[in-house]
Amino acid sequence: MLEAIANAVRLLATFDPELFRIIWLSLFVSGSAVVLAALCGVPLGTWLGLKPVPSVRAITIIIYTLMGLPPVVAGLVIYMLLSRRGMLGPLNLLFTVEAMIIVQTLLAIPIIVGLTAIAVRSKGREIRDTVLVLGADHRLLVWTLIREARYGILGAVITGFGRVIAEVGAVMMVGGNIEGHTRVLTTAIVLETRKGNFALAMALGIILLLLAFIINSGLYRLQAGGTDGT
Amino acid sequence: MEHKVIIEATGLSKCFGEREVLRAENITLCAGNIIGVMGPSGAGKSTLLRILSLLDPPTSGVLSFFGQPLPASPSERLVMRRRLTMVMQKPVLFDASVFDNIAFGLKARRLPAGEISRRVEESLEKIGLTAQRRQKAKTLSGGEAQRVALARAMVLEPEILFLDEPTANLDPANVELLEGLLRSLNRELGTTVVIVTHNLFQARRLAGDILFLCQGSLVEAGPTEEIFKRPLDLRTRAFVEGRMIY
Numbered sequence: 001m002l003e004a005i006a007n008a009v010r011l012l013a014t015f016d017p018e019l020f021r022i023i024w025l026s027l028f029v030s031g032s033a034v035v036l037a038a039l040c041g042v043p044l045g046t047w048l049g050l051k052p053v054p055s056v057r058a059i060t061i062i063i064y065t066l067m068g069l070p071p072v073v074a075g076l077v078i079y080m081l082l083s084r085r086g087m088l089g090p091l092n093l094l095f096t097v098e099a100m101i102i103v104q105t106l107l108a109i110p111i112i113v114g115l116t117a118i119a120v121r122s123k124g125r126e127i128r129d130t131v132l133v134l135g136a137d138h139r140l141l142v143w144t145l146i147r148e149a150r151y152g153i154l155g156a157v158i159t160g161f162g163r164v165i166a167e168v169g170a171v172m173m174v175g176g177n178i179e180g181h182t183r184v185l186t187t188a189i190v191l192e193t194r195k196g197n198f199a200l201a202m203a204l205g206i207i208l209l210l211l212a213f214i215i216n217s218g219l220y221r222l223q224a225g226g227t228d229g230t
Numbered sequence: 231m232e233h234k235v236i237i238e239a240t241g242l243s244k245c246f247g248e249r250e251v252l253r254a255e256n257i258t259l260c261a262g263n264i265i266g267v268m269g270p271s272g273a274g275k276s277t278l279l280r281i282l283s284l285l286d287p288p289t290s291g292v293l294s295f296f297g298q299p300l301p302a303s304p305s306e307r308l309v310m311r312r313r314l315t316m317v318m319q320k321p322v323l324f325d326a327s328v329f330d331n332i333a334f335g336l337k338a339r340r341l342p343a344g345e346i347s348r349r350v351e352e353s354l355e356k357i358g359l360t361a362q363r364r365q366k367a368k369t370l371s372g373g374e375a376q377r378v379a380l381a382r383a384m385v386l387e388p389e390i391l392f393l394d395e396p397t398a399n400l401d402p403a404n405v406e407l408l409e410g411l412l413r414s415l416n417r418e419l420g421t422t423v424v425i426v427t428h429n430l431f432q433a434r435r436l437a438g439d440i441l442f443l444c445q446g447s448l449v450e451a452g453p454t455e456e457i458f459k460r461p462l463d464l465r466t467r468a469f470v471e472g473r474m475i476y
Binding site: 126127129130131132133134135136137138140144147148 | 315320324392
């Protein structure tokens with residue numbers, strides 16, 4: 001373990017361009033996926049959270065099921081769509097960064113939708129009533145609900161990011177782990193483990209964990225900043 | 231003085247599934263009055279208030295406001311909704327400053343910033359919270375929060391103000407302050423005030439007319455003194471004499 005930590009520090013200290021390219025790509029792919037997933041998931045989750053529970057029971061159960069969607073299944077679906085014979089084959093996206101972003105977006109959306117709906121629903125009725133009696137239109141109602149549930153929604157985004165940054169199966173399938181092109185931290189860890197370079201794999205794991213820690217710390221501070229003292 | 235009818239409801243009922251929680255054949259509320267809605271727990275008071283404040287639709291019945299039937303189009307309904315407002319028993323304040331909470335409805339109506347500022351400052355003065363204008367509303371005490379909720383409604387200068395047991399959790403000083411504000415709103419702007427209260431003394435102090443509900447039905451309606459001195463229904467009598475547990 002100590003050797004792995006020393007390795008991780010050495011790797012970072014040498015400013016190995018390939019390592020920093022892998023780190024950058026990991027952040028780019030997962031960051032883009034989470035932003036896209038939030039753009040779709042937050043409005044959808046808000047809509048779901050505003051609806052009476054019985055009217056959206058079936059959708060909610062589907063969303064909750066998809067929150068646990070195995071990455072390899074998502075990878076398989078996207079692989080089939082993007083493969084030469086697939087519906088989106090002509091786009092030539094298989095084994096590209098774009099394909100990796102698509103599959104990670106697909107994994108993050110249900111988490112963000114589901115957790116946003118819960119956050120909105122927990123505040124929903126009383127905020128809805130108050131906003132309506134104060135003469136707000138529908139747009140202001142939705143905006144106020146999102147604003148009031150923002151810390152819960154931020155929690156949904158953090159969870160979505162945690163899910164995709166640590167994910168390996170789907171990006172491996174649709175990205176192909178091509179050196180210098182689609183290799184990210186998780187696929188590099190798998191590769192190094194298969195090659196028997198356990199120390200290097202562990203070092204990459206520590207770097208991944210460190211990245212997740214730094215990003216989540218930042219997001220947590222944002223979240224806590226809003227909830228402390230209220 | 232002859233008051234014009236501001237709300238009229240005919241054949242009103244509200245059901246949750248098979249269960250009917252409210253039935254009122256005829257409700258007529260006149261403009262400029264303070265109307266107390268009384269009754270034991272589970273009488274349907276809050277349900278009635280939610281229907282009249284356009285938060286929930288009735289299961290059946292016909293409602294008219296200001297002499298007009300309830301419009302079907304959302305934009306026209308919004309215009310009607312903006313003529314009335316409501317204060318809940320438990321104040322729900324937004325995660326914003328006291329000033330921004332009070333300004334919320336004025337901003338929703340897109341009033342000029344200068345007018346919003348002037349009206350909010352006046353309201354802050356009335357509720358005695360000028361010094362707390364920049365304070366986060368969620369850090370206020372229960373009494374202060376209810377004062378902000380009332381100011382947020384009053385600043386809109388509504389034609390009808392509904393209140394659902396607004397003083398239930400307040401100390402006597404805050405109760406007195408809120409009642410004073412309601413009286414002055416009614417007197418100065420002619421706002422019709424509809425207040426649900428459990429408190430017989432408060433109903434007698436404030437209300438000119440009373441609606442008495444029991445077990446989901448409107449039992450009796452009339453001038454406050456008539457209801458207290460000469461109730462027509464035995465249930466009303468039991469309630470005003472304090473023999474009905476609520």
